[in-house]
Amino acid sequence: MRLLMPMIDGHRRPHGPYTVAATLLRRLVPQVLDHAADLVAAHDIEILAAAPDLAKLVTARRAGISASLSEDERILVPAPRRTLRLANGLAEFVRAAVEPGGTLAVCNAAAADPTDTEFLTVLMRRIPADVLAVRLYSDGPEPPPETRTPEELWAAVDRCMSEGFLHATIELGEQGLASTEPGGALWWRFAQRTATALGALGRGREARALWHLARRSSQDPVVHAASAYGTAMLDARHSDPAQRDLGRARGWLNAAIAISTLLPDPLERAFKLGFDRNGLALVELREGDPMAALGLVESAMELAAELGDRHPLHRMVLLANRGQLLAALGRTKEALDDYAAAIAIDPLFPDYYLERGNLHYRLGRHDDALADYERALRVGPPLPEAYYNRSELRTVRGDVDGALADLGHVIELDPAYLDAYINRAGLLAALERDEEARADVTAGLALAPGSPYLLAILGQLDTAAGNHAEARRALDLAVDYAPGLAAAWGNRGVLRFTVGDVEGAVADLTRAIELDPQPDLHANRAVALRALGRAAEAAADEERAAQGP
Known part of the structure; x- marks a missing residue:
């Protein structure tokens, strides 16, 4: 129509x-x-x-x-x-x-x-x-003011939070807070939803203030335990790792656990104490102690067993979290079993298909990984991460056209998806489709001007175009920003050989090989070594290159 x-x-x-x-x-x-x-x-x-x-x-x-x-x-x-x-x-x-x-x-x-x-x-x-x-058009008739009762506002807030409409949750939640008595049961429900939405949108200062207000307005231990947990998550889950305060998060989680331990209702105590311990597991993991994190998650799972059929999503999250920790500890069969159990609780939740697919991919089980990525795509709205993950799998399998198609779809769905520009630019450069690769590099650098990955590709493109000074600037920046990025050292080695600095080329390629001994790096160093008359070393590199990855 x-x-x-x-x-x-x-x-x-x-x-x-x-x-x-x-x-x-x-x-x-x-x-x-x-x-x-x-x-x-x-x-x-x-x-x-x-x-x-x-x-x-x-x-x-x-x-x-x-x-x-x-x-x-x-x-x-x-x-x-x-x-x-x-x-x-x-x-x-x-x-x-x-x-x-x-x-x-x-x-x-x-x-x-x-x-x-x-x-x-x-x-x-x-x-x-x-x-x-x-x-x-920005203008139009002004609608009448809101006239919803607190109960009607709550129904709207609850639905908005469930659907992920976080801005509306905050706007309506603040109206609900203003229309209810601080410290009351309905006020607390508004406060909890509003503070959670504020934290999810990165408005941590406002969220922290609301959690503090909840503590000042109530003597209910449930309110204090939940407020302590919510405050802790502002530090533990901050999107910028440099701004996380894991010590402060631990302090608030310890307070939450101490309060939850005292809750009189055994089912409520089992749920909330397990919830808090799971939060503390995140802190342990981010502090580098996955074994301690695993112990906390398993203790939360023991508590969850007391809940019977209640709180299935809580059990699902705990299973997936334990699966993630087991995978990090190399216990892959147990990890896969946990992911399967989590998925069985809600087969229409896409996130754990992605996580299990990534584990299959790391194990070299490419068919299983592909099946999980495609399940993630089927069970929900368009998911850029699933297309991106499938593109990496297709690249490894040599399906470059399929990988490019997936990356193009990622960018169509989310034009701010930086890694998709990086990977597509790299694939296009490898295919010598330099004009298209440069367009992706330009778009990616507009999002992240200091991306060493994009600068490394830019240096490669400028080397091929004969823009040697521009290439050197880009590659020097890439090496400075990411000294552990093998591609930056390797591409600079190619550039240095191109401009006649053969000794420098060998030095850069040697560093790249130390970081990531790929066949193409050995092949490139062999060419430079032969140019220096170091035939035996060149032959050794050629043999390594011929062995493949």
Whole structure:
């Protein structure tokens, strides 16, 4: 169908996240169901996340177990990137559903929820303007002020947190906090969700202040234990490792454990104490003691056994965490068993397929890795990481075209995915498709100007183009930024040989071989050694190169 709709009011009030997307879906889905029901079924998660009222038309084929659990059992907080996955899935649905020549006009775009802003950005990036022309207008009628009761606000906050609509969780949560008595049961539920969302979006200072306010407002040990845990995670999980304070996190986790130990209800105590010990395991792991971390996770699993059928997601997380630790300790069979058990609890949760696939890949079980990556792609909205991981597997198998296609899809889904530019540029350079490689290097350096990987590729491209001074600048920077990067030393060795510095070439290639003894490095050093008349050493390098990886 050609999409021609009246102006959509994109203001996030009163309908909240995906106001625009839901309005669009209510028009498209009933018509698409008449002739392409499979298309709707393939995007059930995205459609129902944006427009839950369409549940009467759309069956949730890929619903995980979270939807059937009680509020206190839904412990997983979707990552901030989940909304990008939803936006990409919705864009793919719209692209397949509409005919060329459509238009979509949105007023109050400046006041849209971040979910709609992201969705519209993805629409404009992924659907050509001659298929769907999107027009955004910042002005529009001002909707009436919010009139929801605290209970209605809570229902909205709970849904937003479950779906990963973190900005709306904060905005609505703050309204709920303002409309309830500090320290009360409903106020605490607002506080916990709001502080968690603030932390997930990197707004740690505000989250920490809210956890502190919760402690000042309550004498409930459950509140104090959860606030201590939440405060600890701000330090333990900070996105910048340099800003993590693992010692301070340990202190707060010790407080949480001490309080949880005293909880009178045995089931609540078993759950919360296990939850806290699992958090402390993260600190132990990041401090370099995986055995201590494993002991804590196993003690949490013993506590979880007391819960019966309750808290399946808690058990799933503990199994996957133990699998990760066992894999790090070389106990791969046990690790694979734990991942299988975690996946069995919720076969529609993609993350553990990815983790198990990565373990299969490291073990050389490429068919099993491929199967897991592709399962991860099937059970949820578009997942850039799964395409990226599959591209690495395809590269190792020699399927360069498949790898390039996967990397291209990663970049289409997420233009800020730096590693995809690095890997695609490297593959293109190896194929001597230098112009395309340079375009990826340029795009990647715009995201990360000091990336040594991109600078190493840039030096390689400039060497091939005869731009020797530019190549030397790029490669010197790459070596300075990442002294352990073999490709930077190897590429600089090639450059130095090219400009006649044969001794320098041997020195750089020798360092590259020390870091990563790849056949091509031995072959290149053999050429330089022969140029210096060191025939025996050159022959030894040629023999190593012939042996392959």
